[in-house]
Amino acid sequence: MSGFVVRRLAQMVIVLFAVSVLTFLIFNVIPNGDPAVRMAGKSPTESQVEAIREEWGFDRSLPVQYVETMRNVLGGEAISYFTQLNVRDQIVEGIPRTFALAAGAAILWMLGGIALGLLAASRAGSKVDRAITVVALSGISLPAFWLGALLNYYLGFKLGLFPNGGYVPFTEDPLDWAYHLILPCTTLAILFVGFYSRVLRANLLETMGEDYVRTARAKGLPQRQVMRGHVLRNSMIPIVTLWGLDFGAVVAGGAILVETVFDIGGVGQYAADSVGQLDVPPVLAVTLFGAFFIVVLSTVVDILYAALDPRIRVTG
Amino acid sequence: MAFGGLFLVLVTLAIAAPLWENVAGRGPDQTNETGQIEVDGEKVNVVELDGTPIGPQWGSEYFLGADANGRDVMVRLLYAARSSLLIGIVAALLTTLLATFVGLVAGWYRGWIDAVARSTLDVVWAFPVVLLGVALGTSLAIGGLQLGPVTIEAGSRLIPILVIAIVFVPYMARPIRGRVLALREKEFVEAARAQGAGSWRIMASELLPNLTSTLIVFAPLMVANAILLEAALSYLGVGADPSWGSMIDDGLEKMITAPHLAIVPGLMLVLTVLALNVFGDGVRDAFDPRAEVRVGR
Numbered sequence A: 001m002s003g004f005v006v007r008r009l010a011q012m013v014i015v016l017f018a019v020s021v022l023t024f025l026i027f028n029v030i031p032n033g034d035p036a037v038r039m040a041g042k043s044p045t046e047s048q049v050e051a052i053r054e055e056w057g058f059d060r061s062l063p064v065q066y067v068e069t070m071r072n073v074l075g076g077e078a079i080s081y082f083t084q085l086n087v088r089d090q091i092v093e094g095i096p097r098t099f100a101l102a103a104g105a106a107i108l109w110m111l112g113g114i115a116l117g118l119l120a121a122s123r124a125g126s127k128v129d130r131a132i133t134v135v136a137l138s139g140i141s142l143p144a145f146w147l148g149a150l151l152n153y154y155l156g157f158k159l160g161l162f163p164n165g166g167y168v169p170f171t172e173d174p175l176d177w178a179y180h181l182i183l184p185c186t187t188l189a190i191l192f193v194g195f196y197s198r199v200l201r202a203n204l205l206e207t208m209g210e211d212y213v214r215t216a217r218a219k220g221l222p223q224r225q226v227m228r229g230h231v232l233r234n235s236m237i238p239i240v241t242l243w244g245l246d247f248g249a250v251v252a253g254g255a256i257l258v259e260t261v262f263d264i265g266g267v268g269q270y271a272a273d274s275v276g277q278l279d280v281p282p283v284l285a286v287t288l289f290g291a292f293f294i295v296v297l298s299t300v301v302d303i304l305y306a307a308l309d310p311r312i313r314v315t316g
Numbered sequence B: 001m002a003f004g005g006l007f008l009v010l011v012t013l014a015i016a017a018p019l020w021e022n023v024a025g026r027g028p029d030q031t032n033e034t035g036q037i038e039v040d041g042e043k044v045n046v047v048e049l050d051g052t053p054i055g056p057q058w059g060s061e062y063f064l065g066a067d068a069n070g071r072d073v074m075v076r077l078l079y080a081a082r083s084s085l086l087i088g089i090v091a092a093l094l095t096t097l098l099a100t101f102v103g104l105v106a107g108w109y110r111g112w113i114d115a116v117a118r119s120t121l122d123v124v125w126a127f128p129v130v131l132l133g134v135a136l137g138t139s140l141a142i143g144g145l146q147l148g149p150v151t152i153e154a155g156s157r158l159i160p161i162l163v164i165a166i167v168f169v170p171y172m173a174r175p176i177r178g179r180v181l182a183l184r185e186k187e188f189v190e191a192a193r194a195q196g197a198g199s200w201r202i203m204a205s206e207l208l209p210n211l212t213s214t215l216i217v218f219a220p221l222m223v224a225n226a227i228l229l230e231a232a233l234s235y236l237g238v239g240a241d242p243s244w245g246s247m248i249d250d251g252l253e254k255m256i257t258a259p260h261l262a263i264v265p266g267l268m269l270v271l272t273v274l275a276l277n278v279f280g281d282g283v284r285d286a287f288d289p290r291a292e293v294r295v296g297r
Helices: A002-028 A035-039 A046-056 A062-075 A087-122 A127-141 A144-158 A174-208 A211-218 A223-254 A256-262 A267-276 A280-308 A310-315 B002-015 B017-024 B073-109 B111-126 B129-143 B158-183 B187-194 B199-235 B244-252 B260-287
Strands: B036-039 B042-045 B145-147 B150-152
Touching (some): A002 A280, A002 B111, A035 A046, A087 A256, A087 A267, A087 A280, A127 B260, A144 A174, A144 B199, A144 B244, A144 B260, A223 A267, A223 B129, A267 A280, A267 B129, A280 B111, A280 B129, B017 B073, B073 B158, B073 B244, B073 B260, B187 B199, B244 B260
Antiparallel strands (some): B036 B042, B145 B150
8 A cells, every 4th residue: 555655646746747847848949938038028139138038047958947947936936037026925825815716616516516416316307307407517518707707797897796806815804705705606616516416416316226225215214314324425425536626626727717707816817817928937836836736636536545445556 | 419409500500601701791800990881771880989889780781790890790700600619629539539549558558658648648637727728829829839840820720729639638538548448358359369469450440449439428528628618718818719719808898888799609609518518418328328527627
C-alpha cells in the first residue's frame, strides 16, 4: 500500500512539473509573444525594448528563464509583467472569493441533486421523472456566461432583487457577502444539479434492487426508513467522490466564466484577465494553483479507493 | 428522437445560411452604421444616433433586426450556426480519433507506453479546460502557428478546433483504455493471437469493433460539449466570428435597448446543445445504459 501511495505522489509531482513547463512554453515559443515589445508600449525605440529585455531577463536562454520564473512563482515573488503587482498577493486576495463561490455552489448543487434524484427515483417512469430528466439535461446544456449574464441583468439590474455583481468580503458585512453570492452560486449550481440528480437516480434504482434492501423490507422496516438508512446511504458514495472532484475542478478554473460575468474578482477572473494579456507569471501561478487542486484531489480519491479495494493497487 | 430531428433542422439551417444571405441581400460581416431602410414607406435609420439598432422587421431584410454595427442579425445567426456546428462536429471527430488511438495503444501495449500515455492524459486533464483553451487561443490568435510545412493563420477556424479537440481527449481516452484492458483478456483476442495476428491487426479488427458502442455513446455528448466550449472561447474573444458566443458577447453591451441581441443566439446555442444531449441520452440508454459518460465542465 505504501508503495502505491509513493508511486501516486511521484506521478503527481511529475504531472505538475509537466503542466508548468507546458504553460511556460505555450507563452514563450509562440510568434509575437515577445513580452518586452508588448511591455514597452506603443512605438518603442529599440533601446527601450532592449533595456526591458535585460531588466526582466528575457535575453537569457529559455531553460534559465523557466527556472528563474518558477523560483519566483513558488517563492511568492513573481511580479506581473503588466500591472507590476505581486502575483501571490493577487492570488491570496482572490482565494476566499473563489472558495466562497465554489463552496456555496457545491452545497446548492448537492442539495438540489439529492432532492431531485430522490424524487425522480421514487417515481421512476412517471411524468415527474421525465420532467426531471428534461430539467437535468437543460441544466447541462446551458452556457454559464449566458445564463449568468441574463440572471444578473434581469434579476440584478432590472428588478433590483439582487446586487448587480461584485463581491463584499465576509469580514466587512456577512449578510451583504451572502447576498452578493446568491446569484453567482445559483448560476454555477444550475450547471451541475442536473448531472448529480441523474447519477443519484441511477444509483438509487440500482441499490433498490439489492438483496439487503429486500431483507430490510422483509423485516418490516417502514419504507421511509429503508430509503434513508439503506438505499440513500449506499447510493451516496459515488456522488460524494464526484463532489470532491468537481469542487476541485471549479476552484481550479471551472468558475472562470461565472466569476467574470459577476465580477467576483477571484482567482479565475485574475487568470482570465492575465491570459488575455499573455502575462506569463500570473498565468503560470494560477495554472499551477488550479492543476494542484485537480491533481491532489484525484490522487486522494485514488488512494482512498486503493485503501478500500486492494485489486487497484496492483494495476494502478 | 424528436430532438435528433431538431438537430437535423439546425444543421439544415446552417447549411442554408448563404441562401438567406441572398434573400437578405447582405453578408454576415457587412456593417451598415449610417444606412437607412424603408419601413411602412418611411426612411428609418438602421442604427439610431444614440446607437440603438433597429428591431426585428420580420421580412427579408433585417428579419431579426440589426446589431450595434448595423449587421443583419438573422444572417449572422445562421452563419454563426455554421461555425458552431462545424467546429463542434470536426473537433468532436478529432477528439474521437485521438482518444481511440491513445486508448487502444495504451490499453493494448501497457507497460511504459501506457505510463507515458496516462501521464500525458493526466497533464491535459489537470490543465483547467477554459484556461487552456483561452491560453492556446490567445497565443495562436495573434500570430497563428507555423509547424514545419503546416501554417495556421491567425483567426482560422482550425485554432478553436484543435484547442477543443485536444482538451477533451482525456475524457474519452480513459474509458476507452479501460475497455481495451478488459477486452484484451477475452478469448477471441487470444484466438486471434494464436492464429498469428499482429498487434495492429488485433487492434484494428478485434478490439476496435468492440469499442463501437462506447464511441457511439460518446459522440453526441462530445459534439454538445465541443459546441459549448467553442461558444465560451468565442465569448472570450478567442474563437470564431460570427459565432453564437461572439454574438452573445456583442449583444450583452446592448442589453438595455436591444436585449434580443444576446438572448436569441443564446437560445440557439441552448437548443442545439439540448437537442444533442437528449439525443445522446437516448443513445446511451439504447447502447450502454450503465455507462457513466461525462465530458467537460
